[in-house]
Amino acid sequence: GQQVMQIPQYQHVQEGEDFTTYCNSSTTLSNIQWYKQRPGGHPVFLIQLVKSGEVKKQKRLTFQFGEAKKNSSLHITATQTTDVGTYFCAGPGSSNTGKLIFGQGTTLQVKP
Amino acid sequence: DTEVTQTPKHLVMGMTNKKSLKCEQHMGHRAMYWYKQKAKKPPELMFVYSYEKLSINESVPSRFSPECPNSSLLNLHLHALQPEDSALYLCASSQDWYGGAVEKLFFGSGTQLSVL
Numbered sequence: 466g467q468q469v470m471q472i473p474q475y476q477h478v479q480e481g482e483d484f485t486t487y488c489n490s491s492t493t494l495s496n497i498q499w500y501k502q503r504p505g506g507h508p509v510f511l512i513q514l515v516k517s518g519e520v521k522k523q524k525r526l527t528f529q530f531g532e533a534k535k536n537s538s539l540h541i542t543a544t545q546t547t548d549v550g551t552y553f554c555a556g557p558g559s560s561n562t563g564k565l566i567f568g569q570g571t572t573l574q575v576k577p
Numbered sequence: 578d579t580e581v582t583q584t585p586k587h588l589v590m591g592m593t594n595k596k597s598l599k600c601e602q603h604m605g606h607r608a609m610y611w612y613k614q615k616a617k618k619p620p621e622l623m624f625v626y627s628y629e630k631l632s633i634n635e636s637v638p639s640r641f642s643p644e645c646p647n648s649s650l651l652n653l654h655l656h657a658l659q660p661e662d663s664a665l666y667l668c669a670s671s672q673d674w675y676g677g678a679v680e681k682l683f684f685g686s687g688t689q690l691s692v693l
Contacts, residue, residue, distance in 0.1 A: 498681060507667060507684040508620060553619055563676040564633065567619035 469556050471568030479576050484541045486571035488554035495557055497530060497537045498565070503550040511539075511552075544575050583668050583685035591693050592658060598688045600651040600668030608674030609651040610682065611643060612667040620667055626651060627674040658692045665689050 470489045478484050488497065496515045500508040512521055514530035514537060521528045527540045541548055551570040558564035581602045590596050600609065608627045612620035625633035626645040634643075640662075642654040651668055665687045671680040 496679070498679075500682075507686050508682070510681045510683065513681055557679045562633070563625065563674055563679060564622055564635075565679045565682065567621075570619050572617075 469554060469566050469568040471554055471571055473571055474569060475572050475574070477574045477576065478544050480546060481543050484544050484548070484573055486539050486552050486554075486573075488537045488539075488556075488568050490535045490556055493534050494537075495534075498555045499528060499537075499539055500553045500555060500567075501550050502553065502570075506550070508553060541573075544573070546575050546577050549573060549575050581668055581670055581683050581685035583666075583688055585688055586686065587689045587691075589691045589693060590655065590658065592660070594658075595654070595656045597655065598653040598666055598668075598690075600653075600685055601649055602670045602683070602685075603649060604670065604672075604683065605648075606670035606672055606683070607648060608671045608680070609645060610669040610671075611651070611653055612669060612684075614665040614667055614687070616665075624653075625674060627676075632674065632676065655690075658690075660692050663690055663692045 468491050472487050496513055498513045499511040501511055502508045512528050517534050518532045519530040525542045529538045537554055551572045553570045554568040555565045558566050584599045610625050611623040613623055614620045622635050623637045624643045629645045640657045644652040667687045668685040669682040671682050
């Protein structure tokens with residue numbers, strides 16, 4: 466079945482450094498979503514990418530969808546302590562079954 | 578109102594108990610979901626309801642019984658659970674669910690369940 470792989474699993478950065486997490490799918494995705502889960506919290510939707518090669522920005526966050534629609538990335542510029550949490554990418558399951566499959570997540574720690 | 582409300586926030590139950598988790602949304606969403614999340618793992622889909630009908634059951638054991646009384650409410654009835662069922666149970670909703678497209682999910686804050 467379709468798998469969504471995410472790397473790295475953990476990332477520790479100094480406040481002010483940049484951070485990137487990568488998401489790769491074994492199959493072409495019709496779209497990809499990104500969620501953030503703060504420690505002790507619940508996943509919160511960040512963005513959805515649909516078009517091949519799409520780039521979207523939200524303040525210090527930049528989201529990209531690969532040309533082949535099999536990979537995506539989230540880049541945070543100049544991290545802040547408020548960026549701490551686990552970032553999940555999520556894509557539709559294979560055969561368009563209507564299931565959202567989450568990657569394993571990247572947990573970001575930011576040292577002040 | 579853009580919230581999904583889940584109760585209770587915490588639940589401790591024995592293996593012979595029967596309990597229910599409740600979820601409510603007032604965003605007019607027509608699809609509701611139950612996810613299970615173990616510590617340091619991604620959410621795993623359990624059930625999808627679309628227009629109050631069960632559309633997806635991810636081969637969940639029968640000791641978990643979902644119910645959708647109306648478009649705003651979603652319950653998860655628990656009976657004879659095992660310690661390995663201890664997890665965070667998340668309810669979510671989306672505007673719609675077409676079986677092919679997956680819309681953005683609004684998650685509730687979850688119920689942290691411990692089975693003793």
